Amino acid sequence: MRLDYLSIFPAYFDVLDISLVGKAAINGLVEIHAHDLRDWTHDRHRTVDDTPCGGGAGMVMKPDPWGEAFDEIIGTESDPSVHVIFPAPSGTPFTQSAAAELSSAQRIVFCCGRYEGIDHRVIDYARSMWTVHEVSLGDYVLNGGEVAALAITEAVVRLVPGFMGNPESLAEESFSAGQDGLLEYPLFTRPVSWRGLDVPEVLMSGHHGRIASWRRDESVRLTRERRPDLTDSDSSGIH
Numbered sequence: 001m002r003l004d005y006l007s008i009f010p011a012y013f014d015v016l017d018i019s020l021v022g023k024a025a026i027n028g029l030v031e032i033h034a035h036d037l038r039d040w041t042h043d044r045h046r047t048v049d050d051t052p053c054g055g056g057a058g059m060v061m062k063p064d065p066w067g068e069a070f071d072e073i074i075g076t077e078s079d080p081s082v083h084v085i086f087p088a089p090s091g092t093p094f095t096q097s098a099a100a101e102l103s104s105a106q107r108i109v110f111c112c113g114r115y116e117g118i119d120h121r122v123i124d125y126a127r128s129m130w131t132v133h134e135v136s137l138g139d140y141v142l143n144g145g146e147v148a149a150l151a152i153t154e155a156v157v158r159l160v161p162g163f164m165g166n167p168e169s170l171a172e173e174s175f176s177a178g179q180d181g182l183l184e185y186p187l188f189t190r191p192v193s194w195r196g197l198d199v200p201e202v203l204m205s206g207h208h209g210r211i212a213s214w215r216r217d218e219s220v221r222l223t224r225e226r227r228p229d230l231t232d233s234d235s236s237g238i239h
């Protein structure tokens with residue numbers, strides 16, 4: 001899997017070299033390429049933004065640098081196997097199933113906007129050439145797309161076959177298909193007693209049936225408390 005990041009702050013992605021994603025890069029599972037969008041400007045000030053047509057606050061990212069960067073980084077041929085991701089507050093909420101789908105992609109290009117966003121024609125052009133995803137991390141406003149690109153990268157790469165030492169652990173995580181759409185149950189390890197707080201006795205019983213039942217009950221309780229929106233979905237085990 002090749003991952004490209006287009007940003008006016010490419011140094012944001014240096015962190016990928018020290019993370020597990022960096023280890024995947026060393027193992028050849030992923031290739032990481034960060035690019036400075038300003039390298040595709042031609043004026044003295046390396047300008048990437050301009051005022052919004054129709055007025056309004058803030059600045060909008062000009063289309064020209066993006067188009068030239070696309071030509072050089074992706075090419076000028078249409079290819080639906082290339083996934084181009086535009087993080088944006090107006091995007092579709094990014095989910096574990098979206099991460100799972102992207103984990104089989106051979107090429108992902110993250111377009112990290114800043115200011116008030118990117119000229120919409122850039123997205124329209126990308127849609128005419130590649131497979132485009134306009135996604136949002138959640139209902140809060142960030143200053144740009146870089147943090148979202150990092151979060152999406154981690155969610156996707158950890159699902160790439162060969163990345164996780166113990167792939168079985170993926171099936172037990174919150175939001176994974178194996179959890180019936182329920183949140184993960186509380187976790188405990190040694191010591192059994194810590195600052196007057198004890199591990200639930202059932203977990204020390206060695207009775208696998210009771211342990212499984214306790215864990216499911218806890219997942220159902222937590223999901224009802226924290227994510228009632230998940231309890232109505234068809235995939236959840238609660239109705």
Ligand SMILES: N#Cc1c(-c2ccc3ccn(Cc4ccccn4)c3c2)n[nH]c1N
Pocket residue numbers: 087088089091112113114115116117118135136137138139140141142143144145146148
């Ligand atoms: N994903 C995601 C995001 C973003 C996000 C993503 C890309 C950009 C490019 C510019 N801005 C700043 C900005 C501020 C105000 C209105 C529009 N845009 C971004 C914010 N915010 N919250 C999320 N969950």
